[in-house]
Amino acid sequence: MPNGSLEKFIPSGNIETTTPLLGLEKLFQIAIGIARGLEYLHRGCNTRILHFDIKPHNILLDEDFLPKISDFGLAKLSPRNESNISMAVARGTIGYIAPEVFNRNFGGVSHKSDVYSYGMMILEMAGGRKNIDVGISNTSEIYFPHWIYKQLEQHNDLGFPDNMTIEENAMVRKMILVGLWCIQTNPFDRPSMSKVIEMLEGNIEALQIPPKPFLSSPPRSLAEESSTTC
Known part of the structure; x- marks a missing residue:
């Protein structure tokens, strides 16, 4: 793909000072395009395909910046009529792996595990920074999803630039x-x-703030290994 991976278009930095290199409208359209690709893998094929490694590095961009999901090395096939699948060991990249993939106490592994990875990725796209930023000294600010949720809770304000x-x-x-x-x-x-696409393309007023996930921020040892593939 001539424009490489999405990863190089997600700079590190603060949401208040970083302007996405592609522009917000282009990033938004890329987010919808990735969602449509995942919807096809989950619902459009005779056999459901679970990717298990959705992350910016595995999203390639063509000459028109249309996204293509790549690297199916960790993918698994699943009958469409079965909700959960068996898995001997965890697979994916730290920082994007759904909690149930490495600990079954959180639930069964399914297509919803890809949904989790997608969510972590579009938070990075929207925030203009990696979700786990080991360069920040204040550990409460390392984990971007917690930081952004705190902003919503306290002010219902995401600190967007005035312009x-x-x-x-x-x-x-x-x-x-x-x-x-x-x-x-x-x-x-x-x-x-399918619901993700509906929410992204729908009215912003219809979107509610979700409950706060109760998982704590990943320890710094995991954050520093965020590019490691299990």
Whole structure:
């Protein structure tokens, strides 16, 4: 793909100072395109395909910046009439792995595990920074999903730049709210990819703030290994 991976278009930095290199509208359309690709894998094939490694590095962009999901090395096939699948060992990349993939106490492994990874990814896209930032000294700010949820709880304000248009504000807010829904700890609380597309393309006023996931921030040892694939 001539434009490489999405990863290089998600800079590190603070949401208040970083402007996405592609522009918010382009990132928003990429987020919808990825969601449509995942919906096809989950519902459009005779056999459901679970990717298990959705992350910016595995999203390639063509000459028109249309996203293509790549690297199916960790993927598993699942009959469409079965909700959960068996898995001997965890698979994925730290920082994007759904909690149930490495600890079955959180629920069964299913297509909702891809939904979790997608949610972590679009939070990065919306925030213009990696979800786990080991360069921040204050550990409470390392984990971006917790930081952004705290902003919503306290002020219902995401700290957007003053020069952001109403349309841009709505796009980023949609991505953040949808991302927070996708990373709910209980897989049953996460939307399907069809619902994700509906939320992204729907009215911003219809989106509710989701419950806060109860998982704590990953320890710094895991954060520093966030690029490790299990």
